[in-house]
Amino acid sequence: MSPAAGPVTVRVPAKVNVRLAVGAARPDGFHDLANVFLAVSLYDEVTARPADALTVTCEGPGADQVPLDRTNLAARAALLLAARHGIEPAVHLHIAKDIPVAGGMAGGSADGAGALLACDALWGLNSSRAELLDLCAELGSDVPFSLVGGAALGTGRGEKLTPLDIGGTFHWVFALADGGLSTPAVYGEFDRLTAGTDVPAPEAPPALLTALRSGDAPALAAALANDLQPAALSLRPALRETLDAGLAAGALAGIVSGSGPTTAFLVKDEDSAVSVAAALAASGTCRTARAASSPAPGATVR
Numbered sequence: 390m391s392p393a394a395g396p397v398t399v400r401v402p403a404k405v406n407v408r409l410a411v412g413a414a415r416p417d418g419f420h421d422l423a424n425v426f427l428a429v430s431l432y433d434e435v436t437a438r439p440a441d442a443l444t445v446t447c448e449g450p451g452a453d454q455v456p457l458d459r460t461n462l463a464a465r466a467a468l469l470l471a472a473r474h475g476i477e478p479a480v481h482l483h484i485a486k487d488i489p490v491a492g493g494m495a496g497g498s499a500d501g502a503g504a505l506l507a508c509d510a511l512w513g514l515n516s517s518r519a520e521l522l523d524l525c526a527e528l529g530s531d532v533p534f535s536l537v538g539g540a541a542l543g544t545g546r547g548e549k550l551t552p553l554d555i556g557g558t559f560h561w562v563f564a565l566a567d568g569g570l571s572t573p574a575v576y577g578e579f580d581r582l583t584a585g586t587d588v589p590a591p592e593a594p595p596a597l598l599t600a601l602r603s604g605d606a607p608a609l610a611a612a613l614a615n616d617l618q619p620a621a622l623s624l625r626p627a628l629r630e631t632l633d634a635g636l637a638a639g640a641l642a643g644i645v646s647g648s649g650p651t652t653a654f655l656v657k658d659e660d661s662a663v664s665v666a667a668a669l670a671a672s673g674t675c676r677t678a679r680a681a682s683s684p685a686p687g688a689t690v691r
């Protein structure tokens with residue numbers, strides 16, 4: 390593949406964890422997971438265009454909380470790819486943000502995967518899927534899933550993916566909170582809360598995988614679980630009120646999304662998503678609410 394002539398834009402989905410089973414802390418500080426990811430229809434877009442040097446800009450909700458230096462995951466992706474190929478990271482990256490920042494929906498990871506794919510096309514590198522997945526795993530545990538999308542089981546620290554069959558569309562409402570929660574702080578709180586207990590090996594329950602395969606929303610609702618939820622609630626007790634408000638509004642089930650503080654509500658159909666989102670937005674227990682569906686495709690050049 391030759392280098393792209395003009396800018397390259399890649400669209401990347403957010404994720405929700407329908408089962409996040411967390412094992413004991415490993416010697417490297419990470420936790421082994423059984424992490425069932427679903428990609429949802431909230432998207433960031435990353436545009437890569439030729440420039441004299443690496444620069445990053447960002448627009449959209451929460452853009453003021455996104456670093457524009459080399460700590461930005463999109464910038465780190467461009468640097469990693471350029472270093473791997475011995476070329477200059479001469480690129481301008483623009484992020485159009487719609488995924489909540491520090492919301493437990495893998496927004497930064499989405500931008501990392503998006504920048505990797507966009508730079509690969511801009512620079513005509515033609516990396517294989519396996520090469521891109523390896524680079525994604527170096528960038529962060531959630532980044533490989535942002536590349537592949539759909540539904541997948543993540544093992545190891547979440548980066549080793551097995552695609553999962555999904556038999557229908559699931560409808561969600563996400564209640565967005567003010568401020569973020571730090572992922573390491575939430576895992577640290579998990580360690581504090583489980584200290585002295587026997588943390589079981591993480592597993593994805595067969596009932597959950599069957600519910601996904603058959604597109605059965607009530608069965609999926611019964612199987613939703615997040616081992617980080619007690620830790621997120623301990624750091625942000627007010628999320629309990631948001632969870633209660635979503636259930637009172639008619640959601641099938643509610644859960645903290647990943648490391649939070651976004652809460653995710655599974656609803657029975659699109660109409661229910663509209664009414665639950667309106668009720669949550671009016672409840673005073675969250676900043677705003679967004680309806681979305683899953684599965685969504687992974688990172689895609691537009």
Ligand SMILES: C[C@](O)(CO)[C@H](O)COP(=O)(O)OP(=O)(O)OC[C@H]1O[C@@H](n2ccc(N)nc2=O)[C@H](O)[C@@H]1O
Pocket residue numbers: 406409418419420421422424493495498528529530531532545546547572573576647648
């Ligand atoms: C909570 C989740 O979003 C669920 O999908 C992920 O597990 C977090 O993935 P991520 O944000 O890509 O995390 P990374 O950037 O890889 O790691 C950030 C920090 O989170 C903690 N971390 C992350 C993943 C994991 N399996 N165990 C951990 O303990 C570690 O403290 C690590 O230093």
Ligand SMILES: Nc1ncnc2c1ncn2[C@@H]1O[C@H](COP(=O)(O)OP(=O)(O)OP(=O)(O)O)[C@@H](O)[C@H]1O
Pocket residue numbers: 454455456460461462463484489490491492493494495496497498500501531569570572647648649
């Ligand atoms: N491109 C990016 N977009 C958002 N945040 C970024 C980005 N690059 C680096 N960050 C930093 O990462 C932190 C976490 O942001 P992010 O939106 O990825 O959180 P998250 O969705 O909770 O992550 P995850 O669900 O993967 O744990 C932010 O507070 C910010 O400082």
